[in-house]
Amino acid sequence: MILDINLYINGEWLDSYDHKTMPIINPATEEVIGRVAVCHRKNLDDALVAAQSGFDTWRVVSSFDRSQLMKKAALLLRERVDHISSIMSIEQGKPFIQAKAEILSATNIIDWFASEAVRAYGQVIPPRNISTQQLTICEPVGPVAAFTPWNFPINQIIRKLCAAISAGCSIIIKGPEETPASPAELIKVFHDAGIPPGVVNLVFGVPSEISNHLIKSPVIKKVSFTGSVSVGKEIASLAGKYMKRVTMELGGHAPVIICEDAEINVVVEQMIVAKFRNSGQVCIAPTRFLVHEKIYDLFKLKLVDAIKELKVGPSDNEGNNIGPLIHKKALTRVHSLVEDALVNGASLVLGGNRLNKRGFFYEPTVLEDLPHQAKILHEEPFGPIILLIRFKSLDDAILEANSLPYGLAAYAYSYDSRNIMKISNNVKCGMLAINHVGLALPELPFGGIGESGYGTEGGSEALACYLDKKLVSLQAC
Numbered sequence: 001m002i003l004d005i006n007l008y009i010n011g012e013w014l015d016s017y018d019h020k021t022m023p024i025i026n027p028a029t030e031e032v033i034g035r036v037a038v039c040h041r042k043n044l045d046d047a048l049v050a051a052q053s054g055f056d057t058w059r060v061v062s063s064f065d066r067s068q069l070m071k072k073a074a075l076l077l078r079e080r081v082d083h084i085s086s087i088m089s090i091e092q093g094k095p096f097i098q099a100k101a102e103i104l105s106a107t108n109i110i111d112w113f114a115s116e117a118v119r120a121y122g123q124v125i126p127p128r129n130i131s132t133q134q135l136t137i138c139e140p141v142g143p144v145a146a147f148t149p150w151n152f153p154i155n156q157i158i159r160k161l162c163a164a165i166s167a168g169c170s171i172i173i174k175g176p177e178e179t180p181a182s183p184a185e186l187i188k189v190f191h192d193a194g195i196p197p198g199v200v201n202l203v204f205g206v207p208s209e210i211s212n213h214l215i216k217s218p219v220i221k222k223v224s225f226t227g228s229v230s231v232g233k234e235i236a237s238l239a240g241k242y243m244k245r246v247t248m249e250l251g252g253h254a255p256v257i258i259c260e261d262a263e264i265n266v267v268v269e270q271m272i273v274a275k276f277r278n279s280g281q282v283c284i285a286p287t288r289f290l291v292h293e294k295i296y297d298l299f300k301l302k303l304v305d306a307i308k309e310l311k312v313g314p315s316d317n318e319g320n321n322i323g324p325l326i327h328k329k330a331l332t333r334v335h336s337l338v339e340d341a342l343v344n345g346a347s348l349v350l351g352g353n354r355l356n357k358r359g360f361f362y363e364p365t366v367l368e369d370l371p372h373q374a375k376i377l378h379e380e381p382f383g384p385i386i387l388l389i390r391f392k393s394l395d396d397a398i399l400e401a402n403s404l405p406y407g408l409a410a411y412a413y414s415y416d417s418r419n420i421m422k423i424s425n426n427v428k429c430g431m432l433a434i435n436h437v438g439l440a441l442p443e444l445p446f447g448g449i450g451e452s453g454y455g456t457e458g459g460s461e462a463l464a465c466y467l468d469k470k471l472v473s474l475q476a477c
């Protein structure tokens with residue numbers, strides 16, 4: 001398969017003005033499987049003009065009609081799920097079944113936002129003076145610039161795209177250059193569903209050049225970014241300089257508190273899936289496993305047995321559960337974090353190396369006895385790494401869970417209501433799952449606190465992030 005991905009601007013697929021491209025690499029084979037256009041500044045200017053005219057068109061389409069178009073797009077995406085899953089699986093490396101699950105969940109997200117589009121209600125506020133009427137009206141904020149990463153090539157886009165267009169905004173998406181083909185297929189779905197030219201635009205290129213150019217433009221009224229904390233800070237400060245509204249969905253370092261009374265088999269079964277999905281390249285992946293000392297050894301034994309059952313390898317083999325990391329840089333980064341921990345005195349329970357074959361594969365790895373100075377305790381590994389940490393009292397576990405500046409997802413297992421109350425009242429995070437996993441449903445708020453960002457990408461609050469509230473106060477003459 002050779003992929004040849006262009007820019008989608010004003011309803012057309014276009015080459016870059018200077019015909020520049022960059023390679024698309026299959027992370028399981030390290031082979032070049034296609035090329036993606038690198039947009040020129042003039043392409044970005046075209047995209048800005050398109051987004052402004054798309055906004056002028058779209059904001060006056062009724063929310064009912066916007067919703068109908070989105071439902072059509074969801075149907076088309078469902079029809080094409082197998083084709084797009086194959087493409088995603090090859091360019092991103094995740095097993096086909098995980099790609100398919102991602103795309104089916106995207107169809108649910110589209111449907112949910114389509115239903116929410118018609119509920120962008122304002123308020124009527126009782127006046128002090130009865131000859132006055134006071135109301136608030138929700139209006140789309142304007143053209144949006146969105147920056148999305150490669151770990152969920154479609155779902156990272158769909159949350160921003162749906163929130164924007166259901167609110168009546170247009171959008172320029174800077175998609176992931178590592179995995180551009182499945183996003184292009186997603187945009188084709190909206191094109192075929194009849195989205196007017198300029199409402200949705202997709203560009204690729206040099207990320208910092210694109211964000212600098214778009215955020216500075218007076219056309220752009222809202223910025224949404226998903227990615228690392230360090231890049232998020234740069235983009236947030238640029239957006240602040242130009243007073244743009246911002247949603248930031250950044251990294252985390254999720255703790256899992258496993259209490260003495262936890263059902264170990266259930267924890268292992270659920271955490272194996274949550275940890276190794278997408279090779280651990282998931283912002284809400286559990287990483288710091290805080291285990292009560294009384295069950296630590298048994299838990300470790302069962303965890304290791306379960307991990308040994310997992311198969312690492314290319315996504316085209318149906319038996320494999322763990323694919324490669326996205327690129328060489330990710331592989332080097334993950335391995336250097338593991339090496340740093342070991343040099344500093346951590347113990348290796350399992351894994352700890354790249355696979356001895358082509359492709360950016362890393363073994364599922366478990367570390368324990370981590371010294372405080374190990375970088376991996378503080379930096380998000382974004383790979384298939386579990387850190388085992390023993391605790392004596394729940395207070396200690398909560399202290400450890402809250403010890404980092406991030407606060408995205410957290411997990412806990414206990415059937416004791418006192419533990420559950422204490423955990424839900426004291427763990428600092430944006431999303432907490434107790435005795436199960438399942439945080440990413442479209443109707444639920446999705447976002448973090450602290451250095452994990454602000455704003456939400458799910459639930460009715462996600463739509464509010466793309467709406468301005470206007471107060472209208474009327475007095476009868």
Ligand code: NAD
Pocket residue numbers: 147148149150151174175176177207208209210211212226227228229231232234235249250251252282283380381382
């Ligand atoms: P990164 O932040 O460098 O890149 C993430 C995405 O942001 C990429 O698709 C990239 O194209 C884009 N990007 C980078 N610099 C940009 C800029 N100046 N302007 C606009 N877009 C820009 O991260 P990475 O090296 O690809 O991944 C490693 C780290 O990123 C991980 O440790 C993890 O913390 C984080 N990450 C988080 C998520 C998430 O879902 N929250 C997703 C991907 C990566």
